[in-house]
Amino acid sequence: MRTLYLALKYLAVTLWSGFVIFPFLWMLTTSFKTANGVTGGATWLPWLQYQPSLGGWQSLFGGAGGVNIVRPYLNSLVVTLSGSAIALILGTLAAYGLSRFSFRAGPIRNGDITFFFISQRIMPPIVLAIPFFLMLRWLGLLDSLPGLILIYVALLMPIAVWVMVDFFNTIPRGLDEMAWMDGCPPVTTFLRVILPNVMPGLVVAGMFCLIFGWNDFFFAFTLTFTKTQLLPVSIVALNSSVTPWWALSAAAIVSVAPLAVLAFVVERFLSRGGLAGAVR
Amino acid sequence: MYRQKYIFLLPGLLVLVAVILFPLIFTIRVSFSSWDVYNPGLNNAGGAMYARLWDDSRYWEALWRLSLLSLSTVLIQYVLGFALALLVWRDIAARRFLRVLFLVPMMTTPVVMSVIWRTIFHESLGPLNPILEALGIGAQPWLSQATHAFAAVMIVEIWQWTPFMFLLLLAGLLSLPSEPFLAARVDGAGPVRTFLSVTFPMMGAISVGAILIRAIEASKIMETVYVLTSGGPGTATETVSYYIYIRGMRDFQIGYAAALSLTYLVIMAVALTLIAKALIRLMVREARA
Numbered sequence: 001m002r003t004l005y006l007a008l009k010y011l012a013v014t015l016w017s018g019f020v021i022f023p024f025l026w027m028l029t030t031s032f033k034t035a036n037g038v039t040g041g042a043t044w045l046p047w048l049q050y051q052p053s054l055g056g057w058q059s060l061f062g063g064a065g066g067v068n069i070v071r072p073y074l075n076s077l078v079v080t081l082s083g084s085a086i087a088l089i090l091g092t093l094a095a096y097g098l099s100r101f102s103f104r105a106g107p108i109r110n111g112d113i114t115f116f117f118i119s120q121r122i123m124p125p126i127v128l129a130i131p132f133f134l135m136l137r138w139l140g141l142l143d144s145l146p147g148l149i150l151i152y153v154a155l156l157m158p159i160a161v162w163v164m165v166d167f168f169n170t171i172p173r174g175l176d177e178m179a180w181m182d183g184c185p186p187v188t189t190f191l192r193v194i195l196p197n198v199m200p201g202l203v204v205a206g207m208f209c210l211i212f213g214w215n216d217f218f219f220a221f222t223l224t225f226t227k228t229q230l231l232p233v234s235i236v237a238l239n240s241s242v243t244p245w246w247a248l249s250a251a252a253i254v255s256v257a258p259l260a261v262l263a264f265v266v267e268r269f270l271s272r273g274g275l276a277g278a279v280r
Numbered sequence: 281m282y283r284q285k286y287i288f289l290l291p292g293l294l295v296l297v298a299v300i301l302f303p304l305i306f307t308i309r310v311s312f313s314s315w316d317v318y319n320p321g322l323n324n325a326g327g328a329m330y331a332r333l334w335d336d337s338r339y340w341e342a343l344w345r346l347s348l349l350s351l352s353t354v355l356i357q358y359v360l361g362f363a364l365a366l367l368v369w370r371d372i373a374a375r376r377f378l379r380v381l382f383l384v385p386m387m388t389t390p391v392v393m394s395v396i397w398r399t400i401f402h403e404s405l406g407p408l409n410p411i412l413e414a415l416g417i418g419a420q421p422w423l424s425q426a427t428h429a430f431a432a433v434m435i436v437e438i439w440q441w442t443p444f445m446f447l448l449l450l451a452g453l454l455s456l457p458s459e460p461f462l463a464a465r466v467d468g469a470g471p472v473r474t475f476l477s478v479t480f481p482m483m484g485a486i487s488v489g490a491i492l493i494r495a496i497e498a499s500k501i502m503e504t505v506y507v508l509t510s511g512g513p514g515t516a517t518e519t520v521s522y523y524i525y526i527r528g529m530r531d532f533q534i535g536y537a538a539a540l541s542l543t544y545l546v547i548m549a550v551a552l553t554l555i556a557k558a559l560i561r562l563m564v565r566e567a568r569a
């Protein structure tokens with residue numbers, strides 16, 4: 001009975017792991033193929049089943065059948081990193097304010113303001129796409145990095161607020177009050193006393209900002225044309241009728257690798273109980 | 281001293297109001313105009329766009345399809361995510377590695393993985409059909425038949441987002457107190473009994489939260505559809521977001537798309553609130569029993 005239970009358990013884990021890994025193995029092997037390797041049917045093993053080549057990887061820097069993704073890659077890095085950083089700073093400040101002070105304007109209280117921040121995640125992107133398009137055109141920021149950063153800050157900030165409010169709430173208010181009584185102004189108290197205590201929260205919030213920023217396609221797609229292209233847009237552009245699967249796979253690998261690696265680095269923060277509080 | 285509290289709140293709040301709330305209010309105005317390629321700009325069309333969407337069967341079909349797609353995938357994600365979280369919760373070899381491995385799909389760019397999935401589903405060159413043939417199931421017309429294409433979108437969504445459900449539920453499991461489990465063991469409860477009367481009831485509130493977050497995200501599905509099937513074959517996999525995208529960004533019927541998207545937003549907000557109420561009654565009460 002116990003052995004059967006264990007066998008089933010490991011079987012289930014193996015099956016799901018296989019399902020998770022399957023697309024990654026497929027794109028890894030495809031990235032070393034040539035046109036002949038692809039049209040020869042689904043093959044997995046280099047040398048034995050197809051003649052490997054580095055053509056797909058070389059095409060990342062331009063050349064036949066591929067697309068130069070260096071520029072889009074840098075654009076994506078700039079937009080994601082600066083958008084996430086600004087969103088994290090503004091979101092953390094707002095979350096601290098909401099967790100420590102009481103705000104009221106007419107019938108609006110703290111809870112309503114927090115809900116206003118978080119509820120932005122309910123908004124389907126398509127609902128915002130048209131007003132964003134018109135607004136950026138009016139500002140002259142269409143198809144530009146600053147325009148995209150502005151949009152990303154607004155989209156990512158609710159995530160930071162959502163995660164951080166709960167982290168701040170777990171820190172006793174006495175800590176702030178003690179610092180204030182010692183004559184430490186609120187901003188200094190926040191920076192010196194409170195912030196060091198919520199580092200795990202910052203890691204989780206930052207991670208989520210990076211994931212949703214780096215992985216966004218829709219806004220990058222609708223708000224830029226040719227001048228400013230982000231990575232997912234340039235990869236999807238390869239997805240034409242005659243797709244160079246090898247170039248596509250190589251580009252996909254360099255696109256998803258950074259966050260996959262980061263997942264293993266920040267693992268101990270991600271599955272901590274802190275997030276459970278945020279869900280409730 | 282409390283004057284300074286505005287330093288914390290205002291910058292973020294102002295950005296959000298300027299970038300999201302203000303444009304949204306502008307959209308309401310746009311939805312009462314017939315802004316399109318031929319008449320660009322704000323004119324006064326009254327409720328003409330709303331009257332038009334009332335008779336737009338393609339919109340309502342997309343809404344129905346989206347409900348079916350999102351509810352079924354979220355349910356499957358919940359069951360799978362919960363099972364996976366239980367599997368790597370305790371005593372299993374390499375559990376830290378497995379926990380991260382199971383998270384990896386949600387870290388990947390959905391459209392990029394969808395492009396790869398499209399090659400996997402390719403009927404003659406993709407790797408999936410040979411595997412199915414070897415298993416005796418036979419090759420399937422994945423992206424060219426309506427039901428298959430719908431299933432393909434579901435598979436990709438499940439692959440991509442079960443990890444998120446898994447993450448939230450695992451975090452919930454790890455935050456549970458250990459006393460009830462000790463008590464259950466003392467009382468001689470087996471694994472099934474322990475799950476049904478200890479673990480599951482204690483996970484009620486977290487389950488509701490996780491399901492709702494996923495339901496909100498699933499109600500927006502469009503990128504996967506755009507890359508995998510472009511809504512096809514025909515309109516077999518067209519979701520609401522994708523239909524609005526076609527009307528607004530491709531046909532440039534701005535006024536009509538604004539009316540469509542506001543209606544969509546209201547319907548989704550109402551539906552999700554009702555689902556939330558129902559789930560809380562159903563699952564959180566169990567926790568108290």
